Amino acid sequence: MAGHSKWANIKHRKARQDAKRAKIWTKLIRELTVSARLGGANPADNARLRAAIDGALAANMPRDTVDRAIQRGSGGGEGTQVDELTYEGYAPGGVAVLVETMTDNRNRTVAEVRHTFGKMGGALGSDGSVGYLFERRGVVQFGSDHDEDAVLEAALESGADDVETDEEGNITVLTSMEAFGPVVDALKAQEHMPVLSEVTMLPTTYVACDGETTEKVLGLVDALEDLDDVQNVYTNGEFSGTSE
8 A cells, every 4th residue: 555545455456356346246245145144134233234235336236136135144044054264374575465255165265275375476374374464444435526624524423433535635434343334324424425435454564565576466366356265355565556
């Protein structure tokens, strides 16, 4: 993240994911279903589900598709058991990588993740090796057409942790996972419509990457995201030429 710009980081990652929209929809539906199964079908009481709904709608998923996924998840123990597993490792240049997966076959998933790390010049690590370098946060982002002071006031009054503005005037609101829904609702109620809102994993420290390392790390990220069982991939790279 050049200048620790969370706007640039997430905008870049989303642009890469949007190029794989069909697969992204599959992963979003899986997240909706599991979130509803674990925390209930009411997004007001389930911050994770609320974030999943916002992400699905932002990806232009039809509302009836969203509702069907939630209904399927809240219906109880129907369907295949899905486990949530997180893998930790390193990309070239010592960049930390966190890989969130949902799988019905642990052996298949770990084999695929390990093979992909190795093939792309990285290494799968042990549990806890890099997870401490990330924290789960709510992120709500606005373009430079929004009034910074108005967004700041509305965000902090509704429970946001912090508000950042980059050199281009783009605004990033940071929240806890629990405060994410109330903050988004409060901002929308005052006609501050975000361009992106999600619960994500943000790095607490960053590793600067030159151009060659940037290409290698992003190649690993792309290869991991192509795996069917992988939901999200996060890094702490500060990428040359991409401002991720």
